[in-house]
Amino acid sequence: MAIGLGLAVVVLVGGVAVGTAARGNEEVAEAKLAEAPEATETWSILAAGNEIARLASEEDAKGVLEQVKAAYLTEGTEVLEVSFAEEVVVTQSAIESGDQPVLTPEEAVTLILTGSKEPKTYVVQGGDTVWDIAIANNLSPYELMEMNPGVEDKVSIGQILNLYQVKPYVTVRTKEVLTAQVRVEYPVQYENTSNLYKGQSQVKAAGSYGSKSVRSEVVKENGQVVTATVLEETVLEQPVTQVTLVGTRTVPITTGTGQLGIPVTNIEISSAFGSRGGSRHLGVDLRMPKGSPIMAADSGTVTKAAYSGSFGNLIIINHGNGMETYYSHCNTINVSVGQTVTKGDVIGTIGSSGNATGNHLHFEVRVNGVPQNPVNYF
Ligand SMILES: [Zn+2]
Numbered sequence: 001m002a003i004g005l006g007l008a009v010v011v012l013v014g015g016v017a018v019g020t021a022a023r024g025n026e027e028v029a030e031a032k033l034a035e036a037p038e039a040t041e042t043w044s045i046l047a048a049g050n051e052i053a054r055l056a057s058e059e060d061a062k063g064v065l066e067q068v069k070a071a072y073l074t075e076g077t078e079v080l081e082v083s084f085a086e087e088v089v090v091t092q093s094a095i096e097s098g099d100q101p102v103l104t105p106e107e108a109v110t111l112i113l114t115g116s117k118e119p120k121t122y123v124v125q126g127g128d129t130v131w132d133i134a135i136a137n138n139l140s141p142y143e144l145m146e147m148n149p150g151v152e153d154k155v156s157i158g159q160i161l162n163l164y165q166v167k168p169y170v171t172v173r174t175k176e177v178l179t180a181q182v183r184v185e186y187p188v189q190y191e192n193t194s195n196l197y198k199g200q201s202q203v204k205a206a207g208s209y210g211s212k213s214v215r216s217e218v219v220k221e222n223g224q225v226v227t228a229t230v231l232e233e234t235v236l237e238q239p240v241t242q243v244t245l246v247g248t249r250t251v252p253i254t255t256g257t258g259q260l261g262i263p264v265t266n267i268e269i270s271s272a273f274g275s276r277g278g279s280r281h282l283g284v285d286l287r288m289p290k291g292s293p294i295m296a297a298d299s300g301t302v303t304k305a306a307y308s309g310s311f312g313n314l315i316i317i318n319h320g321n322g323m324e325t326y327y328s329h330c331n332t333i334n335v336s337v338g339q340t341v342t343k344g345d346v347i348g349t350i351g352s353s354g355n356a357t358g359n360h361l362h363f364e365v366r367v368n369g370v371p372q373n374p375v376n377y378f
Contacts, residue, residue: 042102044093045112048086052169053108054093054100061090064108069172071113072223077176085171085221115167124159137163174220177231184210186239196247197338207242210235254340256298256319260377261343263297263327263363264288264350270360273373282371283326283364290331290359292350296341297325297363297377305333311362312354315347325374326364329356 043061045053055061069082093100103111111117122133130153134144145151147162155161186207196202215232218225264286271285296317303324304316313330331351341347352359365374 042093042100044091044100045088045108046091047084047088047170051093051100053111054102055105055108056102058090058092060105060108064105064112065090067105067109068112068170069174071109072172072174072220074174074176074178077178077218079174079176080217081173081175083173085173088170112169113166114164115169116164120163122161122163124155124157124161126157128155128157129153130155133161139163168222171221173226176218176220177215178218179213179215181236182212182214184212184235184237184239186210186242188242188244190244190246192248193245194247194249196245197249197251198247200247200337202245203242204245205243206240208240210237210239212236249338251301251303251318251338252340253301253318253320254299255321256300256323257343258298258319258321258323260297260325260365260374261295262378263295263325264361265292269375270358273371273375283328283362284374286361286363288350288359288361290349290351293346294327294330294348294350294361296343296345296347297365298323299343300325300341302335302337302339302341302347305336305339307353310355312356313348313351314354317341317347322368324366324369326362326366328362328364329353329360331359 042054042056043058044051045055045061045064053061053064055064065084065088069084073079073082103117107117110119120137122137124133130141130144130151133155134141137144139147141153143165144161144163147165151159151161186209188207191204213234213236214230217229217231219227266288268287269284270287271281273281273284275281294315298317298319300317300319302315303318304314306314308314311326311328313328313333315327315330315333315335317325317327319325327348329350329352330348331353332349333347334349335341335345335347350359350361356362363374365372365377
């Protein structure tokens with residue numbers, strides 16, 4: 001529209017210059033020029049010396065810059081300063097000084113904020129994958145993820161994806177003061193108790209988080225935090241200290257016979273002690289149906305009766321003579337820490353808890369902490 005009007009006037013002026021028109025007509029032409037001076041000029045926005053957008057009027061150009069700045073302000077903050085990191089100026093540009101199109105203010109704002117005149121987006125449909133969307137738009141999945149920070153290999157229906165790289169033409173530096181409510185961790189106080197065994201703990205009084213209001217001065221560039229300085233902190237609610245009991249009681253160890261009994265009712269070794277596929281198998285695997293009883297291999301004291309990583313449900317009995325036995329992958333544990341057991345007592349049942357394939361008992365014998373082949377002790 002602006003270009004069309006400009007060209008029409010130039011043609012008219014050209015006609016006059018040829019000198020075929022009467023003097024009266026020349027005056028008419030000059031009067032038209034005076035009435036519509038914007039028709040012969042446009043206004044350019046320059047960032048660090050480069051023209052980034054051209055508009056029909058100075059007012060439009062300045063308005064565009066205000067909108068670009070406003071795009072990076074956070075709602076509800078106290079704005080201290082908004083500026084461009086690079087030199088951004090609005091200058092008058094002659095119509096013939098280049099082939100830049102004259103943009104509407106809306107187009108110019110979008111172009112400056114995104115680096116693209118018509119940002120393309122895509123609304124995720126049912127059955128779409130990041131891969132499909134990328135290929136359909138001549139992008140690699142990696143490029144698509146770069147254009148959409150936070151999007152990984154999963155997308156959800158209705159999600160809007162950018163199909164363009166956001167590269168603003170300017171850097172808007174904002175300095176704002178914002179207030180946020182922050183959680184305050186609670187301290188933990190430990191109390192010894194002989195009611196619990198060593199290594200056990202129990203919460204006596206639960207703690208609770210406090211909260212504080214934090215006022216900070218935040219400097220951002222195009223919405224990304226550059227620095228954040230805390231100006232003031234106000235405690236809104238004090239945290240409540242947690243009191244945790246820590247056991248001090250030593251587990252009294254019952255001494256075993258040194259002669260181990262078989263911990264299951266039927267021996268079927270599915271994996272022997274020793275090297276197994278490049279690693280060392282620290283016990284024997286005794287295959288049994290789920291729920292079959294597990295017996296204490298010797299008398300002693302239970303020192304562990306809990307879930308423990310790849311062991312799954314694990315029972316450890318200390319036999320008091322430097323020997324310990326491990327019963328792993330249990331379905332159920334029927335004993336508790338500190339309990340004295342007699343050789344042959346049922347302490348749990350066979351299962352496949354933890355890192356186990358199929359129901360079996362992973363049984364270990366350790367002498368002074370060193371795993372031994374259990375078969376040698378039966
Ligand atoms: Zn095993």
